[in-house]
Amino acid sequence: MERIQWQLARVKSIVQETPRVKTFTLTLPNWIPHLPGQHYDLRLTAEDGYQAQRSYSIASPPEQTGEIDLTVELIDDGEVSAYLHEGVAPGDQLEVRGPIGGYFVWQDAMKHVPLLLVAGGSGVVPLMAMLRHRAKIGATNPTRLLFSVRSAEEAIYRDELEEMARHDAQFDLLLTFTRDVPVDWAGYHRRIDRLMLTEVLHRFETQPHCFICGPTLLVEQVANTLAELGLSADTIRTERFGPTGT
Amino acid sequence: MNPETDTINEALRLDGNAVAGDLQMLMGFDVTLLQAQCGHCQNEGVFASLVAYVRGPGIVLRCPTCEGLVLQIVKTPTSIIVNLEGMARSVMYLPMS
Numbered sequence: 001m002e003r004i005q006w007q008l009a010r011v012k013s014i015v016q017e018t019p020r021v022k023t024f025t026l027t028l029p030n031w032i033p034h035l036p037g038q039h040y041d042l043r044l045t046a047e048d049g050y051q052a053q054r055s056y057s058i059a060s061p062p063e064q065t066g067e068i069d070l071t072v073e074l075i076d077d078g079e080v081s082a083y084l085h086e087g088v089a090p091g092d093q094l095e096v097r098g099p100i101g102g103y104f105v106w107q108d109a110m111k112h113v114p115l116l117l118v119a120g121g122s123g124v125v126p127l128m129a130m131l132r133h134r135a136k137i138g139a140t141n142p143t144r145l146l147f148s149v150r151s152a153e154e155a156i157y158r159d160e161l162e163e164m165a166r167h168d169a170q171f172d173l174l175l176t177f178t179r180d181v182p183v184d185w186a187g188y189h190r191r192i193d194r195l196m197l198t199e200v201l202h203r204f205e206t207q208p209h210c211f212i213c214g215p216t217l218l219v220e221q222v223a224n225t226l227a228e229l230g231l232s233a234d235t236i237r238t239e240r241f242g243p244t245g246t
Numbered sequence: 247m248n249p250e251t252d253t254i255n256e257a258l259r260l261d262g263n264a265v266a267g268d269l270q271m272l273m274g275f276d277v278t279l280l281q282a283q284c285g286h287c288q289n290e291g292v293f294a295s296l297v298a299y300v301r302g303p304g305i306v307l308r309c310p311t312c313e314g315l316v317l318q319i320v321k322t323p324t325s326i327i328v329n330l331e332g333m334a335r336s337v338m339y340l341p342m343s
Binding site: 004055 | 271
């Protein structure tokens, strides 16, 4: 484990993913290879010395060297996300430290075990790093992403995920829309529940490893339900994003 | 009990992953995989599964089973103070070589 220190990253580019979500590509002077699922802490310091710090998951795979993508949702009254969304431009510097966390990570040693990923909203970000890395290393383990979003316009990375599903017969994308259901949508259109999780689990021949990330209440409900459905606790890993993100 | 406040508290609850950066800088290793034993109910689990409240003046980590106070972190401009009094024991399993 490398010692982590605060460092000044430079904003290389900014991509608008959805109306409320942007991806910031940061170039790091001291880039350390990360594991998919890890995060960075980002710290803002005001002129009077006041500091605000938040954790943001890495969206990019470790194969993207020298830089990281942080995908950030704009939170109402969020002092850090509001600054990032409204006050940061390419060329600016930001103070970050990482990579952090060895628990909520998908390791290469897991590449032969089926994988169930469950995301709510921007909870998809660390799972995206796992999926991108999994594609890079050519893993063929059966993998499903159950992704709950309020509406089609809020589905982060949707084009890339659908492309991934078209090219990888072992990967399924299961979207569920909880508020505005697109016209002609034949898939799920409700909050993730026990029946939905039962149906998704039935698609696996053997028990999968599970990673769940999203709003706290969604994460806890999904983790509890999966345990009730017979998955052993040590195969379920969770990360809570708080009310709607951090 | 105020149901509205309870719901807000529930939604604001994070987990041990959220404080891993501060503790890693302080201790020099990743704490999320520590097996931590609660000093109140003696249940054991990974550090990452502790319940974290991070929006107060300090950070409070509670046991997910009994909600007992396990750990507090207070940051001042010149120091980080960690109170571990609710942790009975913590075990770090070394990677297999």
